[in-house]
Amino acid sequence: QSALTQPPSASGSPGQSVTISCTGTTNDVGGYFYVSWYQQHPGKAPKLVIYEVRKRAAGVPDRFSGSKSGTTASLTISGLQTEDEADYFCSSYAGKDSMLIFGGGTKLTVL
Amino acid sequence: QSTLRESGPTLVKPTQTLTLTCSFSGFSLNTSGVGVGWIRQAPGQALEWLALIYWDDDKRYSPSLKTRLTITQDNSKNEVVLTMANMAPVDTATYYCARLRWPALHIDVWGMGTAVTVSS
Numbered sequence: 001q002s003a004l005t006q007p008p009s010a011s012g013s014p015g016q017s018v019t020i021s022c023t024g025t026t027n028d029v030g031g032y033f034y035v036s037w038y039q040q041h042p043g044k045a046p047k048l049v050i051y052e053v054r055k056r057a058a059g060v061p062d063r064f065s066g067s068k069s070g071t072t073a074s075l076t077i078s079g080l081q082t083e084d085e086a087d088y089f090c091s092s093y094a095g096k097d098s099m100l101i102f103g104g105g106t107k108l109t110v111l
Numbered sequence: 112q113s114t115l116r117e118s119g120p121t122l123v124k125p126t127q128t129l130t131l132t133c134s135f136s137g138f139s140l141n142t143s144g145v146g147v148g149w150i151r152q153a154p155g156q157a158l159e160w161l162a163l164i165y166w167d168d169d170k171r172y173s174p175s176l177k178t179r180l181t182i183t184q185d186n187s188k189n190e191v192v193l194t195m196a197n198m199a200p201v202d203t204a205t206y207y208c209a210r211l212r213w214p215a216l217h218i219d220v221w222g223m224g225t226a227v228t229v230s231s
Contacts, residue, residue: 051217
């Protein structure tokens with residue numbers, strides 16, 4: 001199973017919005033409403049941001065939102081803040097055999 | 112508060128078997144819908160799911176690593192153990208254990224990770 005496809009980098013200025021895409025196939029992203037997004041700061045463990053496509057994890061501000069269309073899921077961060085600068089990974093359930101597949105990660109820079 | 116902590120060797124030699132232990136607290140692996148899994152991240156690389164064990168002792172493995180992996184649980188100790196056979200330098204990575212929620216398999220609690228280097 002190939003990794004989900006994410007752009008390697010994204011950027012935005014404080015206060016702006018940015019959207020990160022995550023493209024898979026009908027066997028994973030397109031087949032289930034089980035896409036998650038994780039935020040990872042350097043040297044830290046990942047942190048759950050979004051699960052089941054659009055549900056925010058506990059404590060995550062509503063500036064973070066998730067969506068999905070076909071085989072592409074998206075994470076949108078509005079009102080960018082400097083602390084949002086991090087790596088973002090998507091993941092998707094991929095069926096009972098492949099189970100869980102991750103994206104390659106997107107490095108978000110807040111300019 | 113639910114926490115997980117990984118422990119194991121920091122250095123293993125090629126062809127050796129790696130054994131990692133995940134000690135968790137604040138939740139029970141007997142709880143329906145809960146799983147504990149292992150994920151790794153090679154330097155500068157993406158996350159890679161390895162294995163998970165569910166509350167009912169169902170076990171799942173990454174298809175590409177299935178022949179090398181074994182995951183077990185010891186509920187009396189609140190531990191999950193992962194063994195990976197025939198280690199190679201490409202297996203050098205930070206290994207995380209984490210709590211997963213069925214059926215979506217989102218990871219809502221991560222351990223801090225443990226770095227493993229494979230070198231002779």
